[in-house]
C-alpha cells in the first residue's frame with residue numbers, strides 16, 4: 001500500500017529458516033509496477049520465494065471457498081502445491097501456456113493441424129497438474145473432517161473431495177478427451193477439457209455446503225479447510241509455515257477465534273496478524289514473544 | 303557505452319568495463335574488431351539449404367561430403383544446431399527453423415520454412431530428427447512437423463523421430479550439457 005502523497009512503497013524482510021543462511025526479500029510497489037527481489041537479484045514472481053519459506057494466509061473473504069465459484073478453490077490447491085511440490089510451478093505454468101496457445105488458435109479459427117499440435121503438450125502437463133491436485137486433496141480430506149468436527153461441535157460432518165473436470169490418469173486419455181471435444185471447443189473458441197475446469201466439492205452432512213450449511217457451519221468449514229491447509233503444508237514441507245492472518249477477527253465469532261488461536265498457539269510457528277482492534281488478539285494464548293506494532297497516521301510504532 | 307549495453311547479457315557495469323578496455327586496447331585490435339562487426343551482417347548470412355550461418359552459398363556442414371545426407375536434424379535456432387554439434391554425436395545435416403509455433407507471439411506455421419524442408423526431404427532422406435526444445439512451443443512444433451511430413455506423399459515413408467526427453471521439460475537445448483544432449487539424441491523415438 002502506497003502512502004497517500006508518496007510514489008512508492010517498499011517492504012524489506014530477512015527470512016531465516018532453521019540454521020540456513022538468511023535470505024533478503026524486497027518488494028517495491030509503484031503505481032502499476034511491482035518489483036520483487038531475492039538476495040538482491042530481481043525475480044519474476046513471488047513463486048521464487050516459495051521454495052524458501054511456506055506461508056498460509058487467512059483473510060476475510062475466505063467464505064468464497066464455500067460460497068463462491070470454483071476458481072477460489074483451485075487457487076487454494078495451487079497455492080499449497082506451488083509451495084510444496086517442486087515440479088508443480090513448471091507443470092502449472094506450462095499447462096497455462098499450452099492452454100492459452102490452443103485457445104488463441106481456436107479463437108483465430110486456425111487449421112485443425114495447428115490446434116491439434118498443442119494437444120500433446122496440453123495433455124502431458126494436464127495429467128501432472130491433476131495428479132498433484134488429487135494427491136493433495138487426498139491428504140487434506142481427513143484433516144478437514146477432523147477439524148470441522150472439533151470446531152463445529154455437534155454431530156454434523158464435513159467432507160471435501162477433488163472433482164477434476166477430466167478424470168484421465170494418462171496423457172493418452174486426455175488426448176482422447178481432447179479429440180472428442182474438438183468440435184465443441186471450436187464452436188466455443190475455448191478448450192473445455194482439463195484442470196482449468198476442476199473443482200473441489202465441499203459437503204456438510206453429505207449435502208453441498210453452499211446451499212445446505214448454515215452461515216455458522218460454513219464459517220466453521222472454511223476455518224477447518226484453513227487448518228487442514230496449515231497441517232498439510234507443514235507435513236509436506238517438514239517445517240512450520242509462517243501464518244499470515246489478515247483481520248480475521250471480523251470474520252469469526254468468539255469460539256472459532258479461540259479455536260484458531262489454539263491451533264496456532266500449539267504449532268509454535270511464526271504468526272503475523274493484523275487487526276483493527278487489539279482486543280481480538282489475546283497475546284497470552286499465543287505464547288510468549290509477541291511484538292505489537294501500531295500503524296497510526298502512516299507511522300509505525302512499537 | 304549505451305550501444306554496448308544493448309548487447310544480450312551485458313549490463314551497465316559490463317558495458318562500462320568493455321568501454322574502458324577498448325579505450326586502452328591497441329589501435330589495430332580495435333580497428334579489426336570494428337571491421338569484423340560492421341562486416342558481420344554483410345558477409346555472414348543463412349545457408350541457402352539449411353539456414354545455418356555461413357559466409358558461402360552453402361554452409362560447411364551442407365558441403366561436407368562425409369556427413370550423412372540421409373539424416374536431417376530440425377532445430378529451432380543456430381545456437382541449438384551448435385549445441386548438437388558440440389556433442390559430436392550427430393553425423394547428418396540440419397534444417398534451422400528460425401522460430402517455433404507460438405500462437406501467443408503470433409507465430410504460425412506459415413512463418414516457418416516448412417515448404418523448404420519438405421522440398422529437401424524428397425530425395426534420399428531416411429530420417430528426420432526433430433530437436434526443437436522441450437518446451438510447449440517446441441513440442442507443438444515437433445508434432446506439427448511430424449504431421450506435415452506424414453501428410454505429404456513424397457515424405458510419407460520417412461522416419462520422423464524426436465529427441466528423448468532427457469533434456470528437462472521447459473529447458474533449453476543451448477544450455478543442456480553435452481552428455482545429456484548426446485543421450486537425448488541417442489534415445490530418439492519415432493513420433494506417432
Ligand SMILES: [Zn+2]
Nearest residue numbers: 349352361364
Ligand atoms: Zn547448410
